[in-house]
Amino acid sequence: MSKKLWFKGFLLILAVISVCSLAFSLITIPLTRQITYRMSEQSATAALDRVTDLVTTTHQEIESYRHTAQEAKKRELKDITDIGGCFIQLQYDAAKRGEISEAVAQQRAIEGMRMLRYGKDDYLWISDFSSKLISHPDPKLFGADFSNIRDVNGNLIVPPMVAVAREQGQGYTSYWWHRLEHNEPSEKLTFSKLFEPWQWVYGSGVYTDDITDEVNLRRDALIGRLRTLMGRITIARTGYMYIFDDQMKMIIHPNPQMEGKNFAEVPNPRTGKPLVDELIRAAESGKPQTYLWDRPQEPGHYVYEKISWMRYFPEFKWYIGSSVYTDDLFEQSRALTTRLILIAIATFLFSLALGTLVIRRFLRPIEHLSTVAHRVRQGEAKLRSNLVRNDELGMLSKEFDHMLDNLDDMIENLDIKVQEKTRELSRQYEELDFANNEIKASIQYARRIQYAILPGKDTLPNGIRDHFVIWKPKDIIGGDIFWLHKQGHRFIAAVIDCTGHGVPGAIMTMIANMALNRVVQDVSDDDPSAVLKELNRLVRISLGQHIPGSSTDDGLDVGLCVVNPKDRTLIFAGARIGILVTEGDMVKEIRGDRKSIGYRTSNPDHIFTNHRLALEEDAAIYLTTDGIFDQAGGNRRLPFGKRRFVEILAAHNKETMSMQKEAIEQALTTYQGSEEQRDDITVVGFRL
Amino acid sequence: MENLIIEATKSSPSIRLDAQTRILEIAGESYPENASNFYAPIFAWIDLFLNQSISTPVTVNITLRYFNSSSAKALMDLFDRLEKAHADGTPITVNWRYHEENDSAMECGEEFKEETQYITFNMVGFNDDDC
Numbered sequence A: 001m002s003k004k005l006w007f008k009g010f011l012l013i014l015a016v017i018s019v020c021s022l023a024f025s026l027i028t029i030p031l032t033r034q035i036t037y038r039m040s041e042q043s044a045t046a047a048l049d050r051v052t053d054l055v056t057t058t059h060q061e062i063e064s065y066r067h068t069a070q071e072a073k074k075r076e077l078k079d080i081t082d083i084g085g086c087f088i089q090l091q092y093d094a095a096k097r098g099e100i101s102e103a104v105a106q107q108r109a110i111e112g113m114r115m116l117r118y119g120k121d122d123y124l125w126i127s128d129f130s131s132k133l134i135s136h137p138d139p140k141l142f143g144a145d146f147s148n149i150r151d152v153n154g155n156l157i158v159p160p161m162v163a164v165a166r167e168q169g170q171g172y173t174s175y176w177w178h179r180l181e182h183n184e185p186s187e188k189l190t191f192s193k194l195f196e197p198w199q200w201v202y203g204s205g206v207y208t209d210d211i212t213d214e215v216n217l218r219r220d221a222l223i224g225r226l227r228t229l230m231g232r233i234t235i236a237r238t239g240y241m242y243i244f245d246d247q248m249k250m251i252i253h254p255n256p257q258m259e260g261k262n263f264a265e266v267p268n269p270r271t272g273k274p275l276v277d278e279l280i281r282a283a284e285s286g287k288p289q290t291y292l293w294d295r296p297q298e299p300g301h302y303v304y305e306k307i308s309w310m311r312y313f314p315e316f317k318w319y320i321g322s323s324v325y326t327d328d329l330f331e332q333s334r335a336l337t338t339r340l341i342l343i344a345i346a347t348f349l350f351s352l353a354l355g356t357l358v359i360r361r362f363l364r365p366i367e368h369l370s371t372v373a374h375r376v377r378q379g380e381a382k383l384r385s386n387l388v389r390n391d392e393l394g395m396l397s398k399e400f401d402h403m404l405d406n407l408d409d410m411i412e413n414l415d416i417k418v419q420e421k422t423r424e425l426s427r428q429y430e431e432l433d434f435a436n437n438e439i440k441a442s443i444q445y446a447r448r449i450q451y452a453i454l455p456g457k458d459t460l461p462n463g464i465r466d467h468f469v470i471w472k473p474k475d476i477i478g479g480d481i482f483w484l485h486k487q488g489h490r491f492i493a494a495v496i497d498c499t500g501h502g503v504p505g506a507i508m509t510m511i512a513n514m515a516l517n518r519v520v521q522d523v524s525d526d527d528p529s530a531v532l533k534e535l536n537r538l539v540r541i542s543l544g545q546h547i548p549g550s551s552t553d554d555g556l557d558v559g560l561c562v563v564n565p566k567d568r569t570l571i572f573a574g575a576r577i578g579i580l581v582t583e584g585d586m587v588k589e590i591r592g593d594r595k596s597i598g599y600r601t602s603n604p605d606h607i608f609t610n611h612r613l614a615l616e617e618d619a620a621i622y623l624t625t626d627g628i629f630d631q632a633g634g635n636r637r638l639p640f641g642k643r644r645f646v647e648i649l650a651a652h653n654k655e656t657m658s659m660q661k662e663a664i665e666q667a668l669t670t671y672q673g674s675e676e677q678r679d680d681i682t683v684v685g686f687r688l
Numbered sequence B: 001m002e003n004l005i006i007e008a009t010k011s012s013p014s015i016r017l018d019a020q021t022r023i024l025e026i027a028g029e030s031y032p033e034n035a036s037n038f039y040a041p042i043f044a045w046i047d048l049f050l051n052q053s054i055s056t057p058v059t060v061n062i063t064l065r066y067f068n069s070s071s072a073k074a075l076m077d078l079f080d081r082l083e084k085a086h087a088d089g090t091p092i093t094v095n096w097r098y099h100e101e102n103d104s105a106m107e108c109g110e111e112f113k114e115e116t117q118y119i120t121f122n123m124v125g126f127n128d129d130d131c
Helices: A004-097 A102-115 A158-168 A209-232 A275-285 A326-378 A392-453 A502-522 A528-542 A642-651 A657-672 B035-050 B069-087 B103-115
Strands: A124-128 A133-135 A170-178 A185-195 A200-207 A240-245 A250-252 A289-293 A304-313 A318-325 A466-472 A480-487 A490-498 A556-564 A569-575 A579-583 A586-590 A611-614 A620-624 A681-687 B004-006 B014-018 B023-030 B058-067 B092-099 B120-126
Touching: A004 A102, A004 A124, A004 A170, A004 A185, A004 A200, A004 A209, A004 A240, A004 A304, A004 A318, A004 A326, A102 A124, A102 A133, A124 A158, A158 A170, A158 A185, A158 A200, A185 A209, A209 A240, A209 A250, A275 A289, A275 A304, A275 A318, A304 A326, A318 A326, A326 A392, A392 A502, A466 A480, A466 A657, A480 A502, A480 A681, A490 A502, A490 A620, A490 A681, A502 A528, A502 A556, A528 A556, A528 A569, A556 A620, A569 A579, A579 A642, A586 A642, A620 A642, A642 A657, A642 B103, A657 A681, B004 B035, B014 B035, B023 B035, B023 B069, B035 B069, B058 B069, B058 B103, B069 B092, B069 B103, B092 B103, B103 B120
Parallel strands: B023 B058, B058 B092, B092 B120
Antiparallel strands: A124 A133, A124 A200, A170 A185, A185 A200, A240 A250, A240 A318, A289 A304, A304 A318, A466 A681, A480 A490, A490 A556, A556 A569, A569 A611, A579 A586, A579 A620, A620 A681, B004 B014, B014 B023
C-alpha cells in the first residue's frame, strides 16, 4: 500500500522549513559579519577615543604645567633681573648724587652683579651694545665678545638679547646650549633689560630643561599610563592599540620588541609600500587600513591580516592606532554564525519532527479509510472503518460505512436472486437437455425405422451389374427415399422427394412408401405414368387433401423408371424429377413433368408422360433428388447445380460405380465447404 | 401506407416493399421452416397495396439465390396475385435476377415465366462484375 499522502505531506513540510531556514541563514549570516565588523570598529574607535581623550587631557595638563612653569620661570627671571637692575640703579643713583664716581659706580655694579647668585648657580650678566660681556661670573667669559658666538642651532646668542632690550626695553629670548651633564642641548631662557644711561644690557637666564625634564617626565608618565591602559584594552579579543610618532618610532606597542623600534622601512607585505606611510594616510583620511602583520605568538611571520584605525595627535606628533586581526574579528561573527546555523538546524529538525507528527496524526484516519476500502474490495465485505470523530473525516467515515452497508445489502439481495435464477435456469436446462436427448434418441430410433423401409442389399435385382447409393438426410432422418421393386426380370427403381425434411419429411416418406407399394401391387407394375397418376390420387386422399379447405398441403416429387434388363428397355416418368442416362460419352437428361404429386393443388387427372429408352451396352442410369443440385457452396455460395453434377458423371463415366460415388461425394464435400447441408440428398446410380 | 421491411436471415430473404416508389424487392435465400407463416404478412401487405392507386405501375425485383419447394409455392402464389392485379389494370413488371452461373435459379425463373401470362416477366442475368 502506498504511503503517498504522508510522503507528500512530509515533502511539503520539508520544503517549507528548508526555505525558511535557508532564508533565515542567508539573511542573518551576512548581517552578523557586518555587525561584528561594525562592533569591532566601534570598539576600536571607542578605544581610540579613550586613549585620545587621555592623551589630550594629559597633554593639556602638561601644557598647562609647562605654561605655568614657564611663566613662573619667566617671572622669576624678570624679578631677579629687576633686582639686578635695581642694584645697578642704586650705584648709578649713588654716582649721580656724587657719593661715588661714575667709574666706581660702574665697578661696584659690575662686581655686585658678578656676585649675585640664585637658584642653582644661576647668575646675572651685563653686556654692552656690541655684545661684549661686561659682567659674567665665569672669568673665562668675562669681557668676551659674543657678537658672533652662535648656539647649537646656529643662532646668535647675545645679540638678540641686546636687540630686544634696546628695542623694547626688556624682553625674553632663548638659546640652546650643551650643558655638561646633559646629552642633549638644553634651552636657556633669558630675560634682558636695558640700562640706558651706561648703555648696558643686563639679564639672567635659566635652563628650562628642568621644565622640559618635568614635561618629559610627565609625558613618560603619560606613556606609562597609556601603556597600562592600552595594555588592558583588547579589541575583538586579540586586537590592540599602539602609538608611534612622526619619527616612525614605535612608542607604545604590546610587543616589547617593537617598542622603540623604527619601523619606517617595514613594508606592508600586501602592497610593498612602507606600512607607516599607509597608516599615516589612514590617520589623515579617517579610513581604516588593511595590512599583513605578525602575531605576538609568532613574531616575524607577517601573514595575518589586520585592520587599523588611525588617529593623529599633532601636539605630540603621535599616531595612535587601534588594530584588530581580521581573522579574530570575523572569528566572532563566525562563532555567532555557527551558533545561528546550529539554531537554524535545530529549529529545522524540530519543526520537521513536529510537522511529521502532526501530519501523521492527520493522515492516520485517511490511511485507515484507504486501507479499509482496499480490504473491502479484496473481499472483506463486512469490514467497516468505524472512525468516531467530530470533523469531516468522521463524517466521511460514517457515510463510507453506510455506503458499504448498503452495498452489502444490495449484493446479498442480488446474490439471492442470482442464486434463485441460476437454480431455475439450471433446472430448465436440465429439463431441456433431457427433452433434447429424448428427442435425439427418438430421432435416432426413427432413423432405424426409415432405414428399414429402404431397399436392402439383398433386394438388389439381378439385372444390376454395378450400382451406388448416396443417401444423406439433412437431419438424421429426412424426406428423401429411394424405392425398388422386383417383378420377375423387370424391376422398378424410383427416388422420392417428399415435402420438407427431418421428421415431417420422414413421416411423408412412410406414406409415400406404403402408397407406392400399394399402387404397384394393385394398379400397375409396368406403366410408370399409371403408377404416378394413381400415386397422386392415393396420397391426396391419404392426407385428406382432396377435400377443399384441408389444413395441410404436402406432397412429393418422384422419378420412377421401369427397367427390363433382358431387352434393355427403360420406361421413365417423373414428377419434377428427371433421369440421367449415359449415351456414349455423354450423359442425357430426360426431364420429368412439371407437376408434383399428392398436393392439394395437384391435378388428380394429370397424365404423366412416359419416356421410352433403349439402353446401350454399358449404359448407366442415374436418379437423383434436387438435394445435390441445391447445395450451396463454392466462392459465391451458389447452388451446386445440375450442370456441375452432369459434368462429374460425364468425367467419370467409364469408372466403376463405387468410384463414381466417390467422385460425386468428393466434389460435393469440396464444393460444400463449411456450408451446412441444404436439403436431403439422394443419388442412385446403376449399370445393367 | 407504410413500407414493409424485413431483414434477411439465414433462411429467409430480405423484404423491401416500398409503397411510395412502388418497387417491391425480395432478395437472398428463402428456405424458412414454415414458408406460409413467413410469407403471410407479405401477402397481406401486397393485397392491401394492390388495392390502392390501381393503374400506377409496379416493379417487382426478385433476386433469390436458392429457395425450397414451399417457398416456390409461395412465389407462385405471389405471381397469381400479380397476374390478377395486372389483369385489373395495374401494369406489373417482374425482374427475375439471377447469377449467370446459377442454373437452378434461371430454370425456376423460366418456369415462373411460363406460368405467367399477363405480367411482364424479365429474366435478368448478372455476373460478379454487377452488384
